[in-house]
Amino acid sequence: MGYKLSGKSSAGNTILGREEFDLKRSAQCVRRHGEVADRHITVIEAPGWWINEPVAFSPELLKQEIVLSVSLCPPGPHAVLLIIPVETRFKDYLRKALQGHQDLLGERVWSHTIVLFTHGDSLLDTSIEQHIESEGQDLQRLLDKCGNRYHVLNNQNRSDHTQIEELLEKIEETVAQNNGCHFEIDRKILQRINNKRRAKERMQQERATLTGNSPQPPQNALHTSEYFG
Structure with a gap:
């Protein structure tokens, strides 16, 4: 970082x-x-x-x-x-x-x-x-x-x-x-990020539908699936 x-x-x-x-x-x-x-x-x-x-x-x-x-x-x-x-x-x-x-x-x-x-x-x-x-x-x-x-x-x-x-x-x-433990981020923080990304994907898909274009793969789609299944 x-x-x-x-x-x-x-x-x-x-x-x-x-x-x-x-x-x-x-x-x-x-x-x-x-x-x-x-x-x-x-x-x-x-x-x-x-x-x-x-x-x-x-x-x-x-x-x-x-x-x-x-x-x-x-x-x-x-x-x-x-x-x-x-x-x-x-x-x-x-x-x-x-x-x-x-x-x-x-x-x-x-x-x-x-x-x-x-x-x-x-x-x-x-x-x-x-x-x-x-x-x-x-x-x-x-x-x-x-x-x-x-x-x-x-x-x-x-x-x-x-x-x-x-x-x-x-x-x-x-x-x-840290008693032998790794750092594990609070799942609530990750969930908030996941919710924001899904909302953005929905907006992109809706915008593409209105304009008659094929929806483009959301940026960092690989990240979303990797982190959250």
Whole structure:
């Protein structure tokens, strides 16, 4: 999860150790698999929002895709990685945008969230702890929301497998803190999205009937059937 150009695709490629995610922006969720450090890993990239865009201004389709992303690995992901580039000057509007979009998944998501700082090479000789302290209270408030869980990733140094192994260990620690449970979104949230999509499909079919055109397959029809049968 993260805003556009935050390094989500690059982070996914670094985790899997190969080019699996297209760096071009996508309006839909993307799911990829791989074997990493003797583990079978599923990585899902949710579409991003503009950095200064409050959740209230985000397109409805984007918000639906964010919610449905957690259903692409049933029964749910073990961790949600919230992507933040290290060089980003963290301000209150950014914190509110990040929290607002993350909150679409419900309050429980924060106990499964790890902040993943990308572009770790930008730190140079500065430690991540020094960087967090220098950014002030807005970044710390976000970290407090997810139990002060964070990790740094250098996408320019994919040969360093240690950084991925450490990330996987932190994910396993997060799972242990949640009593071995994955994150499962409230079914009521998913049902609301399902109802909205079905209503939109009906409107499209009615509009097509009135104009005498054959109804087009609804956008993301595959998603709807996959998630809800």
